[in-house]
Amino acid sequence: MGKHAKPAGKRAAGLPGSGTPASGTAGSATPGGVAARGGTPAGGTAGRPVRCRPLPVRSTVRLRRPVDIWHKPALSAFVAMAISDATLFALDQLNLVLYTSAGALCALYGHGLPYAARARTLPWVVLGMVASLGLALTAGSLISSTALLVGCAALLAAVHKMVCDATRIGPPGNLIPTFIAASAFFVPQRLGQVPVHLATALGAGALAWLVCMAPALVRxxxxxxxxxxxxxxxxxxxxxxAPGPDGSGPxxxxxxxxxxxxxxxxxxxxxxxxxxxxxxxxxxxxxxxxxxxxxxxxxxxxxxxxxxxxxxxxxxxxxxxxxxxxxxxxxxxGRPLPEVALSTAQAEELAGVAAEGAAWAGSGTGESGLRRPAPGRPRGIRAVAARLAPGSPLLPIGARVAAGCALAGWASMAVGVGHPYWAVVTAASIYQANTTLSWQRALQRTLGNLLGLLLFTALLPLIHTGRPAMIALALACQLGTEACITRNYWLGSVWVTPMALLLTEFGSRQPAGALVRDRWIDTVVGAAVGLTCCVLVTNRRAANRIDSALERVADAEAAALRLLTAGAVPRAHDARETGWARDRLTTCLVELREAVEVAAGEWWQRALPEERIAHAEQQGHRTLAGLVRRLPAPAPTV
Incomplete structure (x- = not known):
């Protein structure tokens, strides 16, 4: 249950997803869409008019090519859930499926990371999932007010959104922990049962870690x-x-x-x-x-x-x-690495780079001569804390999620739904990086859930044949979700909906008619109220993020130009600085484009400095090209 978009800088950092990233759909905010709205003076931001941007309808249901590694998280989650469900079935404890699913679904994360980093990242994912589950179960066992539980679920959903975006954990992002926790808030629970249920989830999470690390034995x-x-x-x-029609540029x-x-x-x-x-x-x-x-x-x-x-x-x-x-x-x-031909001059220079790298490292370890990340940028917990600091653009998104989920849940209660967690999950799922993407996600979620409810209704005769059929269908829906969701979110939601209903059905049976009716009401209410809050709570800091990104690009470009003017051919001792300058400038250019696309998708936003953005990107890529031509290839280690 999740989306797996192709990493583009921010995702692959482990964040991975996305993050947001990669949470958009075709036809969303693009550089061309920004330019089409008209330019503004290159200097300053004062006095710019506020523009109201239309929300797109086209391409919302358009199918795309699936992501190249969609099968990796799909099979990992399938195996982890299959082993967990089979064990519970053998023990006649299928009422614990929700808790084992919390741990098993952690197998969806981290598939863009090398195995060493994945081994370190997945335990944090599991611990975060178990901690969220523990908070939800404890609150559910102590609080009897449904309205208060909705408020708690909304706050936790906001925390999930901000933390997943700040850590850039990547797809499926905050959706999985929010679904599990929101469901757990409304599961009948005694406080004494919480430790056992958390231990069950933790054990399934350990199994998910083993499943995700198993491919390292082969590749x-x-x-x-x-x-x-x-x-x-x-x-x-x-x-x-292709070159442009006037021949001046592609x-x-x-x-x-x-x-x-x-x-x-x-x-x-x-x-x-x-x-x-x-x-x-x-x-x-x-x-x-x-x-x-x-x-x-x-x-x-x-x-x-x-x-x-x-x-x-x-x-x-x-x-x-x-x-x-x-x-x-x-x-x-998986074939042997191809040989990359180098000129004699390059080979001689690279030998100097490797020797200088060994001397700089102060040892003869195998890492000498390999490129290293640019220093000066916070990493790990410090980087996450910096992204959540006061003034962060993630804070308005968190406010949107908290307000939208709470109001959606309370509105669902007002129309007679007794356990409105699905409205909370629906509202949480539609919040993306900006209003445009959230609008598209709301349409996709509503369409997918409606079709998913029809699929669940069609499967009811098979579901009622027994628990083995329910297990098989839940696993099939999980596999279908991962196979379809990268093509378009609505298509994945068709499979998510019956799987989510099946997971909650293992604990307590409900009349099929009431279940389908409640889920449909929750979906419509959650999408409508959530989108309304998204439109009303605008992210005015999105444009400020562009100003900061432009400053970082200018600083990185100035440092790169100073290095380029030092000489046409780099000496061995400054090859490392050339690589670092390339890393800084590339990262700043990627962050600038990301900031532009986020701000361009806000329907109510001051006019963007298109001329400054275009100039900064053009000059930045020219300077980057100069650094690339100057930068040598890494020396082979023998």
Missing amino acids: PRGPERIATARALEAAAALLRT AGTGHARHATAAAVNAAWHTLFLVPARTPSKAAARAGLERLLVRAESALGWPAGVARHAGECAGEHGGVEAGRLDGWARELRR
């Missing part, structure tokens, strides 16, 4: 190979970008260049998480870094070179694009 370098393959594919697409180059920079940046952050403590591991990582530098070099090529006769580094763009695609296929198929 220990799979995640970093996939991240590198994505960067190669994005670079190939950039090289094939059409769509800005989008392709940003996509390449984001994919390369995400791949570097993935490789930075890969330990290289032994010569063999360092050699494997160095091979991926050499491929990644080759993909990165596309950012320094003339735009649209594949469609012109121009040459760059002795390679025709079309030939190079085909070569990059071929290497990406080799990586995805």
Whole structure:
């Protein structure tokens, strides 16, 4: 139960998702959509008019290509839930399915992370899930007021949203813990039962960790190979970008260049998480870094070179694009790393880089000569705390979630639904990075839930045949969710709805007619009230985030230009600084584009500084191209 969008910088950091990311749909806010609204003076922000932006309807139900690794979280969750359910069935304790599902569904997270980082991240996911479940069960056992329970569930849903976005844990984000906790608030519970139920969830979470780590026995370098393959594919697409009709520049180059920079940046952050403590591991990582530098070099090529006769580094763009695609296929198929040819001058320079790297590290470990992340940026808990500090753009989103979920739950109570947790979950699920994406998600959620209820009704005769059929259907729906949700959220919701109903049915049976009626009322009320709160509680800080991002881009570009003016060819001792400057500038450009797309999707927002944004991105990518041409490939470790 979740969405798995292709990482684009912010997702792959482990956040992974997204985060938000990747929470959007086709036809949402785009750079072109921003420019179409008219420009503003390049200087300052004062005096800009407030613009009311229309909410789109097109493309809401359009299907997309599935994400390349959708099957990994799908199979992991399927296996974890199947083992847990089979164990409970053998013990005749299927009333505990909700608690084991809380731990088993943690297997959906972390599949973009290398296994070493995944091993560290998943325990935090499990502990967070169990802590949320414990709060919900304790509150449910002590509080008798349904209205107060709705308020508690809304506050916890807001915490889930902000923490998942701040940690950038990635898909499925806050949806899973919010569904589990909101359900648990309304499960009949005695306080003495809570420890046993939490232990059950913790055991299923440990099983989920084992399932997610098991592929490391077969393909220990799979995640970093996939991240590198994505960067190669994005670079190939950039090289094939068609020239514009006037011949002055390629059409769509800005989008392709940003996509390449984001994919390369995400791949570097993935490789930075890969330990290289032994010569063999360092050699494997160095091979991926050499491929990644080759993909990165596309950012320094003339735009649209594949469609012109121009040459760059002795390679025709079309030939190079085909070569990059071929290497990406080799990586995805698990074949040996391809050899990347280097010139004599590059080889000599790289030997100096490796020697300097070993001296700088102060040891002869296998990590000498490998690129390292740029210093100066907070990481880990400090980075999360910085993203949640006062003034954070996540705070208005948290306020939206808390207000929308509480009002949706109370409105559901007012129309006669006794356990309105589904309205809380519906409201929480529609809140995305901006109003535009939330509007689309509300439409998708309503459509998907309606079709899901029809599917559940059609399956009722099979469900009533016994518990084994219920288990089999729940597992099938889980697999269907992951197979469909990256194509479009509404299609995944068709499978989410019957699975969620089945999970709650294991604990206590309810009349089918009343169950379907209540869920439909909760869906409509949750989507309508949640979207209303989303429109009323506008994120006015979104435009301020652009101003901050522009300042960071300017600072990173100035530092890069100082480095570029030092000499046309880097010496061995400043190759590391060149790499760090590239990392900083790429990250700042990716964050600027992310901030622009978030702000552009707010329906009520002051006019954006389009001219400053366009100038900053153009100059930033030119400077980045200069750094890429200057930056050497990593030295092979032997």
